Amino acid sequence: MKSSWRFEFGFILLLALNQNLRTALASESSKQAYVTLLYGDEFVLGARVLGKSIRDTRSTKDMVVLVSDGVSDYAKTLLQADGWIVTPISLLENPNQVRPTRFWGVYTKLKIFNMTDYKKVVYLDADTIVVKNIDVLFKCGKFCANLKHSERLNSGVMVVEPSEELFNDMVSKVTTLYSYTGGDQGFLNAYYAGFPSARVFDPNVSPEVLDSRPVAEMERLSTLYNADVGLYMLANKWMVDEKELCVIHYTLGPLKPWDWWTSWLVKPVDIWQDVREHLEESLPGTGRGRDPHNDLLVRNFELFCFLGLIMTPLYSSSGSISTRSLCDHARHIYYKFRSGGALAYSTVSSSNINSNQQFSNGVHSMVPAFLGGISILVCFMAVIVSLGFGFSVVPRQVKPWTGLVLMYEWIFTTFFLLFGGYLHIIYKWGKMVASQTGNPRPGASDYDFEKGHQRVSCDVAPWYYGLGMAFLAVAAPLAPGVFGINALFLRLSMMAGGGLIFACFTTYASEQLAIRSFMRGLEDRDTSRTRNVCFLCC
Ligand SMILES: *[C@@H]1O[C@H](CO)[C@@H](O)[C@H](O)[C@H]1NC(C)=O
DSSP, X not given: OHHHHHHHHHHHHHXXXXXXXXXXXXXXXXXXXXXXXESSGGGHHHHHHHHHHHHHTTOOSEEEEEEOTTSOHHHHHHHHHTTOEEEEXXXXXXXXXXXXXGGTTXXXXXGGXXXXXXXXXXXXXXXXXXXXOOGGGGGXXXXXXXXXXXXXXXXXXXXXXXXXXXXXXXXXXXXXXXXXXXXXXXXXXXXXXXXXXXXXXXXXXXXXXXXXXOOOSEEEEOGGGSEEHHHHXXXXXXXXXXXXXXXXXXXXXXXXXXXXXXXXXXXXXXXXHHHHHTOOOSSTTOGGGOOHHHHHHHHHHHHHHHHHHHHGGGBXXXXXXXXXXXXXXXXXXXXXXHXXXXXXXXXXXXXXXXXXXXXXXXXXXXXXXXXXXXXXXXXXXXXXXXXHHHHHHSOTTSOHHHHHHHHHHHHHHHHHHHHHHHHHHHHHHHXXXXXXXXXXXXXXXXXXXHHHTXXXXXXXXXXXXXXXXXXXXXXXXXXXXXXXXXXXXXXXXXXXXXXXXXXXXXXXXXXXXXXXXXXXXXXXXXXXXXXXXXXXXX
16 A cells, blocks of 8 residues: 555656656757657666667657556656656557457557657667667658568657647548558558658758758668667678667567577677666666566575575485485595595496496396386476476566576576485385385495495485586587577577487486486485494594
């Protein structure tokens, strides 16, 4: 209740301020404005970065953000603090009944044609950034846009001379003109039917020439003012001179620059992230594009994951909880030291179990044949669940490195808990089988320190398997970056290749780990004794 009051109050204050600002600034200089449009909070970070990028080009024009009902009061306050003039608008209903859901309310974009407070506005989608001053665009004709694939104008960057008459004419035709997209872009293409044959806007046009001819009804903008990241991805370079670029448009469908993972797929996102990195702390906790709400979440995650990772050594990968595995490790090092480093079992190899002939002859036959298959299945289910969980739990708009590290923390923790738990069950199962059959453990009677290190429980192989899996899991997605490969398709295929190697290794490792756990269970029927030994050794 309290917070909603506060927001409401803040919002009213904001509106009043906004009104004052507008009357105060209704001078000649503010007859021009950069405009963007927000339907919800998802694109707010995009708008912040866009605003920052405009100011970075030393433009002093007004920056107006039209916000519809979906935008929260907090976001409005934040944008205001960033220097945007926040103008609430109601949604203009989309008359096309059959349309993709994402176009709901997209006709609202037409409202920029009704911004009659301004003589000229340059509209930019919230998923664009300005990399070079584009104030020259205010010299463009009454309607300017950029032609995209197949002779169609793209409504992501437009120069508009607002006029209520024009706007009303548009609205009256909204129901009758066919929109090929079902949204505003299709409508504008139909409304400005002759657009593909319009002349190209020349930014170097002299004032004399400009004055001597009538203002163009429409003009086309060069690709420099709306450079599509999609085009970059196809050729893996800008089709235009990179130094001449003015506006970059991140149009790759769901790959929005503010989602942390896109930076690992789409090279030009680095330019966006670089601007984001320099965002000011307009409200507490919002510097560098952080979200104070997320921030708390992120810190909680880190703490939780940290605790999880502390716990995992206790959950040794063969399943037995305790300081015991650590003791085994210490003992292993001790024996390695004593025997001059020659230990048969310290290598990862398939002959590992078999090399332990004395032990395996008696016990290996007790391992159920289907254990391997089931374990592989369980392991891959655990991988999939961990992946899904890791992705869904990390806030989308964190920075690329934060996102990556957080995701790995979550995936590893989840996987350790899931598969570690499974191995523990297998271990218990082995113990149960052993006590049922009453099969005497080889070497049980004459157990001593010398024999002790021969036991599978001393084995460090699980650590190698675990670390090998972790290494491959990290290496597979990062390899393209390490090798400097930027092309999306090549990157994806390289990741797929890495994933395949990971899958092969994991198949093998999961089977081995499960069999080892089971055998260790068989052998550890009598745990009290080993514990004593362990305490002795530690
Ligand atoms: C268009 O602008 C005029 C003048 O600012 C305003 O009175 C009118 O309500 C606006 N129309 C819409 C649909 O927003």
